[in-house]
Amino acid sequence: MASTSAATADVTERAGSSRGGGRLYRGDLGMWSWVLHRITGVATFFFLFVHVLDTALVRVSPNAYDRAIELYKNPVVNLMEVGLVGAVLYHALNGVRVMLVDFWSKGTKYQRGMFWTIVGVWLVVMIPGAYFMLQRTITDLFGGN
Amino acid sequence: MALTTEQPLTIDKPRSSGRPAARRSNFELYSWLFMRLSGLLLVVLVLGHLLIMNILDDGVHRINFGFVAGRWASPFWQLWDLAMLWLAEIHGTNGLRTVINDYARKDATRFWLKMLLYTSMVLILAVGTFVIFTFDPNIGD
Numbered sequence A: 001m002a003s004t005s006a007a008t009a010d011v012t013e014r015a016g017s018s019r020g021g022g023r024l025y026r027g028d029l030g031m032w033s034w035v036l037h038r039i040t041g042v043a044t045f046f047f048l049f050v051h052v053l054d055t056a057l058v059r060v061s062p063n064a065y066d067r068a069i070e071l072y073k074n075p076v077v078n079l080m081e082v083g084l085v086g087a088v089l090y091h092a093l094n095g096v097r098v099m100l101v102d103f104w105s106k107g108t109k110y111q112r113g114m115f116w117t118i119v120g121v122w123l124v125v126m127i128p129g130a131y132f133m134l135q136r137t138i139t140d141l142f143g144g145n
Numbered sequence B: 001m002a003l004t005t006e007q008p009l010t011i012d013k014p015r016s017s018g019r020p021a022a023r024r025s026n027f028e029l030y031s032w033l034f035m036r037l038s039g040l041l042l043v044v045l046v047l048g049h050l051l052i053m054n055i056l057d058d059g060v061h062r063i064n065f066g067f068v069a070g071r072w073a074s075p076f077w078q079l080w081d082l083a084m085l086w087l088a089e090i091h092g093t094n095g096l097r098t099v100i101n102d103y104a105r106k107d108a109t110r111f112w113l114k115m116l117l118y119t120s121m122v123l124i125l126a127v128g129t130f131v132i133f134t135f136d137p138n139i140g141d
């Protein structure tokens, strides 16, 4: 696409940004933020499907529910939960950014800055968040008492 | 599809005469708006849910049947969970509808994927709503 000659289209090429003959659109920051938004949204949707069904076990018996929830306390699954929270948090923050781009008159001007802002917020929440989520698993695994 | 140099990379302006005005419904507009309104509510509902269930106070390790019973004893959390269930499920389903529209190449594939999607939505909404409304803390006795 980037090899299209400038005479036929008003598309500006970013100099030096296309290797490999420039046939593959490798995107700008906005494309990657969108790719991540889509992947995290779809992943969360599939998780929601499973999660409503496992919670439905409270209607079967306390025992059935407790056994299912035990699974969530498994160290590997616990780590996946950190991934899930991180994915949902990114999707939520980027969703707000998308809305600001859509509705705020200066949104498009600051979209790039807003992206780095949400990356910052994400780190500030996830670092202590991951610590709290994994604390118990780590002390259980590697002892102490 | 590879773009050849013969094709200009432009399309007509929205209201130019070369472009058919026919637009039978505003469904996509409402869907677009719904993604944003539900998203705004979900920020509070979902992030609040994750914070309480996964991060605060030993997170997932303190969850069991008794914990759920304690929360659903309050209409506030019942309503919270009900709103979250419906908004997230419809938001997610509508998002996946867009994804299917983007990637399914054949009409038949697109149709059946969407049928599967809508079936799963109805199932999840029905099961989830039923569980919230009929939860019985004494079911084990």
Ligand code: HEM
Binding pocket: A037, A038, A040, A041, A042, A044, A045, A048, A088, A091, A092, A093, A095, A096, A098, A099, B035, B036, B038, B039, B040, B042, B043, B046, B047, B088, B089, B091, B092, B093, B094, B095, B096, B098, B099
């Ligand atoms: C937590 C707050 C959330 C916010 C602020 C939010 C925001 C948004 C917005 C604004 C869009 C539209 C993007 C666009 O039109 O380009 C979107 C798309 C989407 N969302 Fe969410 N969302 C949230 C939660 C969720 C949840 C819980 C799920 C899963 C059940 C989900 C699944 C999706 C999917 C699958 C899409 C479509 C992605 C695409 O078309 O690329 N979202 N979200």
